[in-house]
Amino acid sequence: MxxxxxxxxxxxxxxxxxxxxxxxxxxxxxxxxxxxxxxxALAGVGLNLVLGYGGxxxxxxxxxxxxxxxxxxxxxxxxxxGQPVATFPFTMQGSNEMLAxxxxxxxxxxxxxxxxxxxxxxxxxxxxxxxxxxxxxxLYYFAISWPAYGGEDGLSFYVRNTFPGLNTFDPIQxxxxxxVLLGLGLLLSALIVRSRFGLALRxxxxxxxxxxxxxxxxxxxxxxxxVISGMITGLAGALYADLNRFVSPTMLSWHxxxxxxxxxxxxxxxxxxxxxxxxxxxxxLEHLLGGVxxxxxxxLGLLLLVIVLFAPGGIVGMLNGGRGR
Amino acid sequence: MSALLVAEQVLNGLQYGMMLxxxxxxxxxxxxxxxxxxxxxxxxxxxGAFACAAxxxxxxxxxxxxxxxxxxxxxxxxxVELAVIRRLYARDHLDQVLATFALILVFSETTRWLFGSFPxxxxxxxxxxxxxxxxxxxxxxxxxxxxxxxxxxxAAFLFWLIGRTRLGIRIRAGEADRExxxxxxxxxxxxxxxxxxLGAALAGLAGALVGTIQSVQVGMGEPVLILAxxxxxxxxxxxxRGALVGALVVGMTDTLGKAFLPQLFALAMEPSAARAVGSAxxxxxxxxxxxxxxxxxxxxxxxxxx
Numbered sequence: 001m002x003x004x005x006x007x008x009x010x011x012x013x014x015x016x017x018x019x020x021x022x023x024x025x026x027x028x029x030x031x032x033x034x035x036x037x038x039x040x041a042l043a044g045v046g047l048n049l050v051l052g053y054g055g056x057x058x059x060x061x062x063x064x065x066x067x068x069x070x071x072x073x074x075x076x077x078x079x080x081x082g083q084p085v086a087t088f089p090f091t092m093q094g095s096n097e098m099l100a101x102x103x104x105x106x107x108x109x110x111x112x113x114x115x116x117x118x119x120x121x122x123x124x125x126x127x128x129x130x131x132x133x134x135x136x137x138x139l140y141y142f143a144i145s146w147p148a149y150g151g152e153d154g155l156s157f158y159v160r161n162t163f164p165g166l167n168t169f170d171p172i173q174x175x176x177x178x179x180v181l182l183g184l185g186l187l188l189s190a191l192i193v194r195s196r197f198g199l200a201l202r203x204x205x206x207x208x209x210x211x212x213x214x215x216x217x218x219x220x221x222x223x224x225x226x227v228i229s230g231m232i233t234g235l236a237g238a239l240y241a242d243l244n245r246f247v248s249p250t251m252l253s254w255h256x257x258x259x260x261x262x263x264x265x266x267x268x269x270x271x272x273x274x275x276x277x278x279x280x281x282x283x284x285l286e287h288l289l290g291g292v293x294x295x296x297x298x299x300l301g302l303l304l305l306v307i308v309l310f311a312p313g314g315i316v317g318m319l320n321g322g323r324g325r
Numbered sequence: 326m327s328a329l330l331v332a333e334q335v336l337n338g339l340q341y342g343m344m345l346x347x348x349x350x351x352x353x354x355x356x357x358x359x360x361x362x363x364x365x366x367x368x369x370x371x372x373g374a375f376a377c378a379a380x381x382x383x384x385x386x387x388x389x390x391x392x393x394x395x396x397x398x399x400x401x402x403x404x405v406e407l408a409v410i411r412r413l414y415a416r417d418h419l420d421q422v423l424a425t426f427a428l429i430l431v432f433s434e435t436t437r438w439l440f441g442s443f444p445x446x447x448x449x450x451x452x453x454x455x456x457x458x459x460x461x462x463x464x465x466x467x468x469x470x471x472x473x474x475x476x477x478x479x480a481a482f483l484f485w486l487i488g489r490t491r492l493g494i495r496i497r498a499g500e501a502d503r504e505x506x507x508x509x510x511x512x513x514x515x516x517x518x519x520x521x522x523l524g525a526a527l528a529g530l531a532g533a534l535v536g537t538i539q540s541v542q543v544g545m546g547e548p549v550l551i552l553a554x555x556x557x558x559x560x561x562x563x564x565x566r567g568a569l570v571g572a573l574v575v576g577m578t579d580t581l582g583k584a585f586l587p588q589l590f591a592l593a594m595e596p597s598a599a600r601a602v603g604s605a606x607x608x609x610x611x612x613x614x615x616x617x618x619x620x621x622x623x624x625x626x627x628x629x630x631x
Contacts, residue, residue, distance in 0.1 A: 057419045119616050122623045126362045126418050126562065130554040131619065137551050138612035145605045254551060258426045265423050295438045301430030308424045309412055 007319050008273035012186070015276065016179065023172050031171040032243070037276075037283040038178045039239045044263035044275025045185045046232030051261070052270030053193055054225045055205030059129045060116065060136030061260045064230040066143065066252030067112050068105040068237025073247035074149055075101050076157040096161045098168070098177070101238055109234020110227050112139075117226035121219055133254055140252040154248025161242050168242070178239055182276070185232055190272055192228070201225050233260070266307060268314030277315040332463050334584045335577070340469045342576025343476025347531035348553040349560070349568040350483055351524025357563025358499045358520050361410065362418055364425035366528050366553065367546025368432035369405075373398040373529020374536035374545060375436055378445045387450035391533050398529020399522040406521040411514065429547070437543045444540035472534050479527065483565050496520060500563065552579075555611055559618050561628025570626060575611050582607035 015034060022030035043065050050056040078085045078094020086092045095101060120131045149155045160168045168174050192198045203211040204218035211218060241247045250256065259282070267278025285303070289296035311318060352366050376397030381390030405428060413421045448454075453468040487493040495516055498506040507513045532546065539545075556575050560567025587603030594602065618626065 051419070057422065059422065119619060122619060126356065127558060127623070127625075129362060129418060129422060130558050131615070133551060134555050134558065134612050134615055138609045141608035142605055145601075145608045147601055254547065261423065262426070265419070269419070295434040297430045298434030298438070301427040301434070304427035304430070305409060305424055308420050308427065309409070312420070 003320060004271065007316060008186070011273040011276050012183065015280065019172065019175055028171045031175050033283055033287065035171065035175045035178050035243060037279045038175070038182045039236050039243060040260070040263055040279035040282065041276040042182045042185050042239070043233045043236035043260050044267070044279055045182070045189055046229045046236065047260050048264050048270065048275050049189055049192065049229040049232070050225050051264055052274065053198065053205065054201050054222055056222060056226065057129045058132045058226070059254070059257050059261065060132030061233050062252050062254065062256035063116065063136035063139050064109040064113055064233040065237035065240070065256060065260065066139065066249070067109045068234035069241035069247040069251045070143070070149065071105040071108055072101050072161065072238040072241040073155045073157055075104065076161055077149070077155055080157060080159070096159065098161045098163045098242070101161055102235055105234045105238035106231040109237070110231040113227045113230025114223070117223045121222050121226065133257065136252060136257055137254060140249055140254070143249040143252055150248070152249060154246055156246045158245060160245055174243070181235065181239065186272060197221065197224070262304065266304070266314055268316030271314070271316040274314055274316045281315060329461070329463055332461065333465065334581055336465055336469070336473070338577035338580035339573070340472050341580050342573040343473050344531050344535055345549070345552055345556050345576055346476055346569050346572035347479060347527045348549055349556040349572050350479070350565060351527045352553050353557045353560070353563055353565065353568045354520055355524045356557070358496055359414055359517055361414060362421050362425070363410070364422060364550065365405065365428035365432065366524070367550030368429050369398045369402055369525040370528040370532035370549060371432065371436060371543065371546040372401045372532070374532035374541040375440060376529065377533035377536060378447055378541045381447055387447070390447070391530070394529045394533035395526045398532070399526035402525020403518055403522040406518050410521060411517065414517070433543050442543060444542035446540055447537040449537060468538065475534065480569055487565060552611070555615050558625055559615055561625030564627040567625055567627030574614070578614055579611050582610040586610070
């Protein structure tokens with residue numbers, strides 16, 4: 001195994017170990033924190049695909065995170081009330097089965113990514129950053145002003161959705177679900193990066209002119225990566241909704257987009273387990289600094305500044321001894 | 326829907342557009358000259374608003390507060406440029422986004438620590454607190470008219486500054502070729518600090534003016550920042566003229582959409598559904614407009630490069 005692969009596996013093993021120790025010590029709160037970190041990490045894994053490997057700075061991934069969350073929330077609330085979600089063109093009932101919610105969340109997040117990506121990828125550089133941000137904001141304002149699902153107040157569903165054979169209310173069992181999905185997400189992104197498609201994606205980032213010259217059409221490749229990325233982040237959103245049993249427009253806000261980006265960068269951009277290290281560190285910092293001061297985000301901001309200015313490789317970069325990607 | 330009501334909403338849109346122009350002008354200058362995307366522009370807007378509120382409360386004079394907003398935002402801008410931003414010019418946009426995102430966190434939380442989370446309210450200066458009767462029988466708040474006037478004055482000043490002065494020549498030269506003008510003996514570092522402080526002062530002015538008609542609170546800058554992004558994407562990045570046209574288009578579209586779309590839908594639907602659909606659509610309207618501009622002209626209306 002390469003050093004990078006050992007670090008990736010080590011980070012994942014650390015997450016599992018933390019949870020097992022917490023379970024043995026009877027600390028369900030720590031398990032919930034770890035679950036939150038794993039969900040954020042999955043959202044980051046999605047973003048890392050376009051940001052790290054594709055070089056596309058999407059500042060609007062909260063859109064997909066929020067769509068995933070709202071799909072989970074809306075389906076669950078309809079399952080509770082017994083009203084169908086839609087009656088046209090066919091009747092669609094609500095659901096509280098995770099196995100039904102996830103594909104729906106990924107489908108809708110993927111469709112949104114297709115539409116947003118098709119428009120945003122016409123631009124590049126700083127325009128791309130602003131345009132993805134603006135589209136996410138559009139959905140944010142839509143969620144605020146659309147009254148059917150709580151509008152600004154958000155939507156609560158009191159019972160966590162179910163998974164066959166498991167009790168999702170038990171923190172460790174819910175964590176197990178999230179950890180398996182995170183593992184699959186990491187595996188998928190490792191496979192994508194190594195595939196011909198992943199090579200083409202990285203070629204389009206590193207040398208767009210040469211990529212075109214050897215017959216790669218960057219637009220299609222980038223759009224495909226953007227859609228896959230949106231779907232992964234959408235799945236994370238559905239899990240996050242289930243963790244809190246609550247969705248609100250906050251999940252769609254630009255602040256969320258910034259945070260998902262921070263997970264990726266803090267951990268190390270374009271590194272497989274970077275989002276996991278970043279999300280873990282973020283949750284840990286939130287917890288530690290939150291105990292120091294109510295205004296912990298100012299400290300987080302300073303820390304982030306130091307990392308951006310002086311340690312561009314992030315945590316995984318430091319673990320890897322500052323070696324290149 | 327009387328003509329008077331339409332005229333009032335048009336003035337509201339104009340006032341909103343002028344405020345957006347003050348924000349967008351600084352953003353577009355900083356991007357055009359330094360190639361820097363500055364998310365912390367909204368934090369400078371907030372700084373201006375809080376400086377105005379604090380000084381106006383201490384001295385009782387709104388005008389001193391307004392002067393303080395310009396000074397405080399320009400000083401904060403210059404400080405931030407010297408401490409952080411100048412390390413970012415050579416970096417890629419991603420580092421710029423992250424570092425300025427970090428700056429927002431620092432600014433917001435420090436302000437919350439200093440002033441608390443509750444909104445502050447400013448009282449209008451006595452000279453502008455009344456309403457003005459306009460020809461045609463329209464009565465309109467004097468302060469909002471003053472904002473329109475200030476916006477026009479700032480636009481004129483910027484066109485003069487960029488187009489007619491020595492500093493403007495240097496700014497345009499810096500936009501075109503920074504190595505060349507550095508080789509010609511212009512202190513490029515000082516020029517950048519100056520441009521950044523100028524943009525910051527305009528944002529601070531906008532913050533103080535809007536803070537006076539709404540409220541002054543932590544986090545007030547970010548919604549405006551994102552609208553300013555939409556403005557410069559529509560207008561074309563780096564162009565002051567584009568920022569002006571984009572700001573007016575966005576200000577008008579948003580104001581008129583929010584005022585009239587629900588009524589328009591009410592012609593064809595029952596009132597409650599019309600209000601829901603109309604207001605949801607109105608809140609998305611400027612983004613739809615932006616998407617449309619991007620499809621037709623990805624580089625924006627007045628932008629040179631994509």
